[in-house]
Amino acid sequence: xxxxxxxxxxxxxxxxxxxxxxxxxxxxxxxxxxxxxxxxxxxxxxxxxxxxxxxxxxxxxxxxxxxxxxxxxxxxxxxxxxxxxxxxxxxxxxxxxxxxxxxxxxxxxxxxxxxxxxxxxxxxxxxxxxxxxxxxxxxxxxxxxxxxxxxxxxxxxxxxxxxxxxxxxxxxxxxxxxxxxxxxxxxxxxxxxxxxxxxxxxxxxxxxxxxxxxxxxxxxxxxxxxxxxxxxxxxxxxxxxxxxxxxxxxxxxxxxxxxxxxxxxxxxxxxxxxxxxxxxxxxxxxxxxxxxxxxxxxxxxxxxxxxxxxxxxxxxxxxxxxxxxxxxxxxxxxxxxxxxxxxxxxxxxxxxxxxxxxxxxxxxxxxxxxxxxxxxxxxxxxxxxxxxxxxxxxxxxxxxxxxxxxxxxxxxxxxxxxxxxxxxxxxxxxxxxxxxxxxxxxxxxxxxxxxxxxxxxxxxxxxxxxxxxxxxxxxxxxxxxxxxxxxxxxxxxxxxxxxxxxxx
Amino acid sequence: xxxxxxxxxxxxxxxxxxxxxxxxxxxxxxxxxxxxxxxxxxxxxxxxxxxxxxxxxxxxxxxxxxxxxxxxxxxxxxxxxxxxxxxxxxxxxxxxxxxxxxxxxxxxxxxxxxxxxxxxxxxxxxxxxxxxxxxxxxxxx
Numbered sequence: 108x109x110x111x112x113x114x115x116x117x118x119x120x121x122x123x124x125x126x127x128x129x130x131x132x133x134x135x136x137x138x139x140x141x142x143x144x145x146x147x148x149x150x151x152x153x154x155x156x157x158x159x160x161x162x163x164x165x166x167x168x169x170x171x172x173x174x175x176x177x178x179x180x181x182x183x184x185x186x187x188x189x190x191x192x193x194x195x196x197x198x199x200x201x202x203x204x205x206x207x208x209x210x211x212x213x214x215x216x217x218x219x220x221x222x223x224x225x226x227x228x229x230x231x232x233x234x235x236x237x238x239x240x241x242x243x244x245x246x247x248x249x250x251x252x253x254x255x256x257x258x259x260x261x262x263x264x265x266x267x268x269x270x271x272x273x274x275x276x277x278x279x280x281x282x283x284x285x286x287x288x289x290x291x292x293x294x295x296x297x298x299x300x301x302x303x304x305x306x307x308x309x310x311x312x313x314x315x316x317x318x319x320x321x322x323x324x325x326x327x328x329x330x331x332x333x334x335x336x337x338x339x340x341x342x343x344x345x346x347x348x349x350x351x352x353x354x355x356x357x358x359x360x361x362x363x364x365x366x367x368x369x370x371x372x373x374x375x376x377x378x379x380x381x382x383x384x385x386x387x388x389x390x391x392x393x394x395x396x397x398x399x400x401x402x403x404x405x406x407x408x409x410x411x412x413x414x415x416x417x418x419x420x421x422x423x424x425x426x427x428x429x430x431x432x433x434x435x436x437x438x439x440x441x442x443x444x445x446x447x448x449x450x451x452x453x454x455x456x457x458x459x460x461x462x463x464x465x466x467x468x469x470x471x472x473x474x475x476x477x478x479x480x481x482x483x484x485x486x487x488x489x490x491x492x493x494x495x496x497x498x499x500x501x502x503x504x505x506x507x508x509x510x511x512x513x514x515x516x517x518x519x520x521x522x523x524x525x526x527x528x529x530x531x532x533x534x535x536x537x538x539x540x541x542x543x544x545x546x547x548x549x550x551x552x553x554x555x556x557x558x559x560x561x562x563x564x565x566x567x568x569x570x571x572x573x574x575x576x577x578x579x580x581x582x583x584x585x586x587x588x589x590x591x592x593x594x595x596x597x598x599x600x601x602x603x604x605x606x607x608x609x610x611x
Numbered sequence: 612x613x614x615x616x617x618x619x620x621x622x623x624x625x626x627x628x629x630x631x632x633x634x635x636x637x638x639x640x641x642x643x644x645x646x647x648x649x650x651x652x653x654x655x656x657x658x659x660x661x662x663x664x665x666x667x668x669x670x671x672x673x674x675x676x677x678x679x680x681x682x683x684x685x686x687x688x689x690x691x692x693x694x695x696x697x698x699x700x701x702x703x704x705x706x707x708x709x710x711x712x713x714x715x716x717x718x719x720x721x722x723x724x725x726x727x728x729x730x731x732x733x734x735x736x737x738x739x740x741x742x743x744x745x746x747x748x749x750x751x752x
Contacts, residue, residue: 366639427649544654
């Protein structure tokens with residue numbers, strides 16, 4: 108109750124208003140404060156954590172934290188081992204997740220994750236006005252006015268980190284009687300039941316895995332075959348932790364994974380009758396079930412933002428954004444957290460970014476705040492000059508260890524301007540799609556990429572004056588250590604043109 | 612442009628490329644391909660870059676540019692990216708959104724299997740590619 112009694116950020120005018128207290132909202136607030144940009148953080152929840160205050164239903168995350176990496180936990184490079192902690196500049200506020208895990212799994216439990224986020228907010232001194240629900244938005248002057256349950260907030264820039272959190276079910280006849288994933292009951296209540304799960308993504312397989320010990324029979328159905336992450340070489344697809352139902356199916360063990368669309372769901376005296384159309388051939392199939400659960404996903408609760416001009420797309424109703432997570436139609440409206448997955452980036456070989464997860468979104472938030480500060484508040488970040496003779500080693504060290512490049516492969520890159528007079532300047536971590544599409548002075552960007560064979564290798568993008576960036580892929584290394592003489596030679600060759608021969 | 616699944620299937624059924632597919636097949640297509648949105652000016656395919664994909668335009672317009680020179684425009688119902696994926700080579704052109712683009716995307720590695728599963732789509736794609744080739748030949752002669 109302490110937070111409710113001493114509620115910060117009363118209604119009024121703020122340069123920036125951040126909506127949401129999940130990982131995206133907290134990370135945004137942290138970096139805004141680092142830059143000295145005054146802002147209010149509003150949340151309808153009672154405490155920090157966002158979706159992790161409730162989900163995943165079976166209480167174990169899909170994102171790893173490995174407490175015992177070979178690096179000090181306060182080293183930036185340790186972030187590769189820790190997908191769940193939020194970023195901080197102060198060493199004592201880094202890698203909080205690793206401190207809280209009980210050793211039973213490299214995947215934290217949901218309560219551990221919730222505690223991780225609450226501890227981060229407390230240690231970094233972030234303030235949130237909890238119990239304050241954003242209800243409406245309108246333009247006012249050069250900014251926006253946000254109507255909330257506590258009153259009106261006016262701001263030049265608004266950041267929405269409201270998650271992809273609204274349960275969504277298709278309008279297929281009969282689905283109105285079907286429970287959504289969020290309505291799943293205690294596992295024991297499914298004992299001996301015939302269960303039908305609509306949806307074959309992680310949430311569907313999470314339920315199937317958790318209910319394997321209880322259900323009599325489990326049918327999972329959706330029109331397309333299930334993808335597995337080990338086959339897609341990315342987080343796209345069902346994660347290894349949830350593959351047990353697949354094995355049960357191939358062994359004939361009471362799990363059925365169907366490629367079928369659901370035509371309608373009918374109530375019966377003691378359950379449901381699900382009418383399906385097989386994807387192959389279109390033949391009808393009827394499945395009797397005691398319980399039907401729609402693991403059909405979530406949408407982004409953007410309320411009236413579309414009426415303001417924010418274009419949304421897809422089943423999740425994600426906003427259309429620039430490469431810096433700003434609304435493509437309404438400048439001054441930004442998005443953070445899982446919504447960031449709406450920016451596709453390069454999407455090479457169809458592989459998505461990890462922007463929908465904490466280990467991707469946390470870096471996006473840092474870049475987004477820098478962009479917001481430069482674009483709307485005139486901030487000019489200090490540029491760091493690099494020694495020309497150390498440039499190749501620096502880039503190869505980055506591509507071997509930089510957590511941003513490994514957690515957001517082919518999406519974020521280390522960029523360096525190659526000014527012929529002043530020498531190289533570190534431009535920091537940038538969205539790769541922005542780098543390769545912008546015109547500018549000679550520059551190089553390096554990142555980690557995965558190809559269609561699963562090979563992980565460095566990719567270098569060199570831009571010479573007046574010409575578009577040229578892509579070159581470097582060789583992979585069996586232990587992902589790219590600091591070899593061959594890599595050094597190859598990269599130096601690539602940089603010769605852009606540095607007028609200064610790098611040899 | 613947020614379409615419900617039913618609206619998306621309806622939209623797909625009106626596109627020449629998918630004209631021969633049954634409703635369950637269209638639903639499968641809608642589930643297999645991901646919806647993406649690109650702001651005006653964004654490059655979607657990049658000349659000389661590896662790992663590109665296949666796109667079908669649901670709304671909007673793109674320019675095809677070779678070395679910066681526009682050679683064609685595509686709009687709703689048109690597709691692009693298939694040449695580079697099928698040949699296993701980087702695109703020979705940039706494809707740039709001329710206004711907000713809403714498209715369906717299929718990762719390059721999935722295209723071959725997708726076309727094998729839907730031979731009528733492959734046939735219609737082949738016809739379109741043949742027409743593009745014929746038009747290009749006429750233009751040159």
